[in-house]
Amino acid sequence: MNSIPDLRVILIDDNEIDLLLHEKLIDLQQISRTVLSFSSANKALEFLSSNISLPRIPPTIILLDIQMPEMDGFEFLQAFDSYPQKIKSQCHIVMVSSSLDYGDITRTNANPMVVRLLRKPLLVKELKETVSLIFKDFV
Amino acid sequence: MKENRIRILYIDDEIHNLNAFKASFRRSYEIYTALSAQEGKQLLKEINVHIIIADQKMPVTTGVEFFNEIKETLPEPIRILLTGYTDVEDIIDAINKGHIYSYIKKPWDEHELHRTINNAYEIFKTRKQLQEKIVELEKTNDELNRFIYSTSHDLRSPLMSVLGIINLSRLDNSVVDPNGYMNMVESCVLKLDDFIQKIIEYYRNSRLEVEYEKIDFNSLLNDCITAFKPQNTAILFQTQVDQSVDFRGDTFRISVILNNLISNAVKYQKPEEANPMVNLTVKVEPHKATISIRDNGIGILSEHLNNIFKMFFRSKNNNKPGSGIGLYIVKEALNKIGGTINVASKYGEGTQFEITIPNRNEFDT
Numbered sequence: 001m002n003s004i005p006d007l008r009v010i011l012i013d014d015n016e017i018d019l020l021l022h023e024k025l026i027d028l029q030q031i032s033r034t035v036l037s038f039s040s041a042n043k044a045l046e047f048l049s050s051n052i053s054l055p056r057i058p059p060t061i062i063l064l065d066i067q068m069p070e071m072d073g074f075e076f077l078q079a080f081d082s083y084p085q086k087i088k089s090q091c092h093i094v095m096v097s098s099s100l101d102y103g104d105i106t107r108t109n110a111n112p113m114v115v116r117l118l119r120k121p122l123l124v125k126e127l128k129e130t131v132s133l134i135f136k137d138f139v
Numbered sequence: 140m141k142e143n144r145i146r147i148l149y150i151d152d153e154i155h156n157l158n159a160f161k162a163s164f165r166r167s168y169e170i171y172t173a174l175s176a177q178e179g180k181q182l183l184k185e186i187n188v189h190i191i192i193a194d195q196k197m198p199v200t201t202g203v204e205f206f207n208e209i210k211e212t213l214p215e216p217i218r219i220l221l222t223g224y225t226d227v228e229d230i231i232d233a234i235n236k237g238h239i240y241s242y243i244k245k246p247w248d249e250h251e252l253h254r255t256i257n258n259a260y261e262i263f264k265t266r267k268q269l270q271e272k273i274v275e276l277e278k279t280n281d282e283l284n285r286f287i288y289s290t291s292h293d294l295r296s297p298l299m300s301v302l303g304i305i306n307l308s309r310l311d312n313s314v315v316d317p318n319g320y321m322n323m324v325e326s327c328v329l330k331l332d333d334f335i336q337k338i339i340e341y342y343r344n345s346r347l348e349v350e351y352e353k354i355d356f357n358s359l360l361n362d363c364i365t366a367f368k369p370q371n372t373a374i375l376f377q378t379q380v381d382q383s384v385d386f387r388g389d390t391f392r393i394s395v396i397l398n399n400l401i402s403n404a405v406k407y408q409k410p411e412e413a414n415p416m417v418n419l420t421v422k423v424e425p426h427k428a429t430i431s432i433r434d435n436g437i438g439i440l441s442e443h444l445n446n447i448f449k450m451f452f453r454s455k456n457n458n459k460p461g462s463g464i465g466l467y468i469v470k471e472a473l474n475k476i477g478g479t480i481n482v483a484s485k486y487g488e489g490t491q492f493e494i495t496i497p498n499r500n501e502f503d504t
Contacts, residue, residue, distance in 0.1 A: 015296065021303040028311055067292070098299040099292060100339050120296070121303035124310065 004135055006058040008034035012044045012076065013065040013096070022063060022096070022122055029124055031131055032061070041071035045079055048087060057090040061134065063122075066097040066104055073097070077113055088113075092134045096122055144169040145260045146186065150179040150205065151194040151221070156245075160192075163249055168256065176200035180209065188216050189263045190256060192243075195222035195229055203229065207236045214238075215266070217259040221245055284346060291339045298335070301328050334462040340395055341464065344472050351387045351499040356380045356421040356428070359390075363397050364419075367405045374405060375416045382423040387499040392472040397430070399465040400492050404434035406461070407490075412436075428496050435489040444482060 009032045013019050019037045026035050038044035044062075051057055066073040073095060080088070095108045098120040108117040116130050146169045149160050157172040164170060171186060173179035175197065183191075191209075193202035200208070206218050220233045223245040233239045240262065241255050305325050308314040314321060357380045364376050401417065408415045418433040439447060439454055446452045448470040451463040473480055477497050484490040 015300060017300045018303065021300065021307055024307055024311070028307075067296070098296045100295070100336065101288075101292070102343065120299035121306055123306070 004032075004059055006034075007032045007135075008036065008058050008060050010044060010047075010060060010062045010091075011035065011037045012041055012062065012068075012073075013037075014039055014068040015065070018065070018096075018120065025122060025124060025127065029128065031127070034058075041068060041073070041076035041079075045076065048080070048083065048091075052084060052087055057087050059135070060091045061131065062091055062093045063096050063118075064093055066095060066099050066108070074107060074111075077111060081113065094118060094130055096120060145190065145256065146188040147171065147190045147192060147256065148173065148179060148182060148186070148188045148216075149192045150174075150176060150197070150202070152197040153194070156194070164253075164256075167253070176202075176205035176208070179205065183209065183213060190219065190259050191216045192219045192221055194245075195220055195233070203233045203236055203239075206233070206239060210236075210238055215263070217263050219243055219255060219259060221247065284342060287338060287342050291335050291342070295332065295335050298328055298332050302332075334464070337462055337464045337468060341468050341471065344392060344395060344468060344475060347391060349389050349392070349475055352390055353500075354386050354388050354390060354393060356382050356386065356423065356430075359394060359397065360419055360421070363394070363401045366398070367401055370405050371408060371415065373415055374408065375414065376419065377416060378419045378421075380421045382421065384423055384425055384498075384502075385500045386423045386428055388428070388496055389476050392476050393496060395472050396469050396478075396494065397432075399469045400432045400494075403461075403465060404432055404436065404490070407436040408434070409437050409487075423498065425498060425500070425502055427498050429493065430496070431491060431493045433489065433491040438486040438488050438490055439482070439484040440486050441484070444484060447482065448480075 009026055011019050011022050013022070016039065019039065023035050023037060026032055036047065038047065041064075064073045064076060071079070077093070080091075080093075093114050095114050095117045096119075097104065097108075097117065099105070105117065108114055115134055118126050118130065145167075147164075148171045149157060150173045151157050151160075152174055154174065157174070161170055161172065171182055171188065173182050176193070176199065179191075179193070191206075193205055195202040197205075202220050202222070206220070217240045218238060219241045220229075220239050221243050222229060230242055233242065240259050243252060243255060302325065305321055305328075308316075308321060357378075360378050360380065364378070368374070368376070401419070404417045412435060414435075416435055418431075420431045420433075422429045443452075443454045447454065447466050450467040452467075453461060453463040470480065473494065473496070478494055480492060480494045482490065482492050
């Protein structure tokens with residue numbers, strides 16, 4: 001599966017069980033060796049800003065939950081939009097949510113930074129398809 | 140000065156009328172007076188009155204003109220017009236333009252005026268209470284809807300985690316489960332999720348504005364069939380769409396209706412039936428679309444037919460009890476878009492629903 005050796009996945013979700021589930025899923029499917037879990041959007045942003053000084057930013061997939069306390073997925077997107085292009089161009093954002101709210105779905109689809117919206121529970125097939133969609137030019 | 144006294148503003152250009160009014164009524168009411176419409180308006184900025192009495196014949200601004208002017212800014216006080224002339228034109232004008240409650244002839248009869256004032260105040264009070272009730276009800280309704288919405292979402296999120304755990308346990312083979320308990324847990328979770336989704340559907344149907352757009356019934360039916368076919372691959376779906384004219388309707392509600400009816404047709408099949416089938420026909424006319432959904436499933440007991448559209452009604456004579464909300468949502472959605480539904484069923488043989496939905500296409504514009 002893993003055609004991108006230094007691919008890393010960042011998980012942002014306030015639900016600890018979902019974080020664990022997604023970690024395991026990525027691990028089992030050998031999608032990436034590096035999985036970084038954050039239980040809040042703020043902590044993830046903090047980590048990403050510490051990356052700015054790196055000489056090279058590895059290709060990154062961010063699995064982002066929508067409904068979270070304090071800062072929700074949309075607020076994360078808004079904040080992350082102000083980050084330098086150098087880091088944004090390496091980060092591919094996939095929203096993951098159990099929301100059936102029509103407003104949430106249309107807002108996600110309308111956001112240019114979001115590659116795709118995946119429904120919870122996250123399915124192996126959909127996750128793999130999305131990863132290969134993102135890196136289709138690398139293969 | 141008591142707070143619950145009736146407050147009256149009386150406007151008249153003749154000072155002795157104002158004085159006479161005060162002399163006779165000041166014991167019963169809290170009275171404010173003004174010599175002109177202008178002065179009256181000034182006073183109304185400071186004091187909230189319940190009743191306004193105005194003389195018709197005044198220089199500069201007449202009583203009717205005055206009432207007409209304050210109609211927008213001060214709709215609540217009840218208006219009474221006083222005049223020495225019994226001019227029919229005046230009365231008609233007053234009623235049409237100024238929202239006037241009553242018309243009193245000068246010189247006034249004290250008892251009559253008393254009665255009129257008290258009746259007017261009753262109306263004022265009732266209107267006020269009604270308004271308060273409306274505000275209260277709207278608030279409660281809104282809160283209830285938001286409660287349904289957020290609860291449904293909060294319930295759904297842990298449920299999806301459970302499904303995720305089940306999926307993972309299958310993927311890494313970490314759970315020894317010879318009795319298939321995981322499958323049972325999964326089917327229970329899916330059932331609960333189905334119910335939550337129905338509640339969200341109901342919520343959206345009650346809140347969302349009706350929106351008309353072009354609908355292609357062929358593709359709409361195909362979407363439904365694709366979604367339900369995996370639930371029972373033995374079922375033969377037959378569709379016949381006769382759509383030679385354009386149809387406009389509310390896509391969300393029409394698909395909610397079709398999804399619920401087709402879902403039932405798939406779910407309530409006879410286990411022993413050799414050729415289970417679901418027959419769908421659509422006929423579009425310039426003024427309406429008629430859709431029929433027919434199955435050869437278990438059917439509905441005739442004594443239950445009258446109740447199937449009621450909220451939480453479940454037909455007892457089947458081993459697959461539903462949530463009791465699907466057909467209720469169908470009925471509610473049809474109400475929103477002006478459609479109708481009929482059902483014919485024979486227990487043990489099958490069920491046919493026929494719905495009609497108005498076509499909102501305007502052909503000559």
